[in-house]
Amino acid sequence: MATHTPDGPPQDTVRSLLAELWRDRLQPSRPGSGRETPTGRLIHGALFLTATLSAFVTLGIVLVLIFETVEFFREVPFIDFFGSTEWSALFAEKEFGVWALVWGTGMIALIGLAVAIPLGLMAAIFLSEYSPPRLRAIVKPILEILAGVPTVVFGYFALVSVSPVIRDIFGEDVGIYNALSAGIVVGLMIVPIIASLSEDAMRAVPRSLREGAYALGSTRMEVSLRVVLPAAFSGVVASIILAASRAVGETMAVTIAGGGNPQFGVNPLEAVQTMTAMIVQLSLGDTPTTSIEFKVLFAVAMTLFVLTLAMNIVAQWVSQRFREEYE
Template identity: 45%
Template sequence: MSSDTDELDITREVGFKRVKEWSYGGFFAVCALVTVLTTIAIFGTLLSDSISFFSEVAVLEFLTGLEWSPNPRGAGFSWGVVPLVYGTLVVTVTSAFVAIPIGTLTAIYLSEYASSRVRSILKPLLEVLAGIPTVVYGYFALVYVTPLLQATLFPEMNIFNLLSASLMVGIMIIPMVSSISEDAMSAVPDDLRNAGYGLGATKFEVSTGIVVPASISGIASSYILAISRAVGETMIVVIAAGSQPRLPEVREAAFGIPFVHPADVLLDSGATMTVAMVNIAGGDLVGGTISYDAMFAIGLTLFFITLVMNVVSDLIAERYREAY
């Protein structure tokens, strides 16, 4: 019997496997780099042409101006982005009032109340909404939603209005809220639910008092991402909301207190930042003109708005994330 014992070499390196692992890591790194470089390229393109625009138009005039007219007929140019931001905010806030409650309640139902069979049917059907082309939503709002509202609730509603566009944007982003929120709720351990039931809580109390607070980081992130999607929506508002930038009339109530009537906000036409960009890109303007460069200034403004919202989403998710 030999005195030398054969020991299993568990540290030896297999060259082929290591090369394969390195290739996987390199491929994933390249994919990540492509996304970063794409973002940098978009930002660089927007910034370069925006610099040309801001060399002729003051930044303060752009950010505080109350009129937008990049291709006037008989009048001077106006470069105030406030009417475009106003239209964007109206559509975003109104659509959030539609999507957030419906999406959250749908997520609670799918996570806590629906059976596995019902969930396997309803969740794919909901996600189909996210795959419908937005131009279909826009024409649906123009052809069906607006005439229905005119015939029932708002006879004075304009054909092109922000309310119909906002409703359809809200319906479009419901799947984003419900799907991400439901995933966050489903990730909550059953031990927390069972602890609630053991203390005598009902299913509703467990759902609203335990599951929702425990998954608040994912739910809040879904809200921010859905709102960011609404901010950048184009075709629905192009078709249903019109293309005329405007600000609502400021009225005076008793004692001279100014106010804005909701009908002036929602029942009339308006334009968002994306609509203004589409109008410029689809017009007769040529590259190198100030009106053409204005499109990139709007795009840069929209880029920063969505960037801030996504950063806020990450901060909220990091602040309230629960580790199980």
């Protein structure tokens, strides 16, 4: 017979509760029990460490850029860097007007976008609205493989294929290194970004919108251009901005094909130099690490970082601001 304490539960009940708690402590947690196993805690810790490491690497890069940029501006006035269009960092009479490099970067990026936007959107519309599923399963991976081609290959493709055609069209006075050929190959490089992201945005448009337009007598082209494309506007614009950011940050192709002449000109048939190409030139190893020529590398890199970061932020804002939500 169970004995009772004056003010508590039976003793055998207390013993059974303690035994059950001890068994639960010793047994491994089951799926859905809400407790992590040792393996789960290990995986959780590894994931946290990886995410933290990535954040610290990014923070370290930014801090190095800031520190070296501050060191540069202690020797070169801020107004001389952002208030001039003359760049001659490797000459005796040094000029550090970064706008010559920004101008060359922008010119090549704009030429690239002029090539990539129509090609990318046409490819996206075809894959989303016209292509049979089997053909799409073949074409889209091939298109995305283009993004994995080494950029140095595009650079030499511009030299041996694109520049000769440009010289045949505009005359032999055009140099083999020019902004137009560099911009064309950069455009080919960013076509997969626009095509793939835009196609994903178009395929996210509900089928009911297409069927409603077809019921009103619209053709497939009208549905594509007047229904699907406007409905996918935020995704398309975001893909274009991300592609522009990729074009601005391109290095090897523009270094090889664009030439090394930093200038503030409007002729795309002349050689130009981008910010990334100048960074490559200053990093070749013959520039002393304590010299002003080496320090300006970080100032240019910081300018490029801020520019591309701003473009990525704008792309995110456009994607969120103009996103269409459907039930």
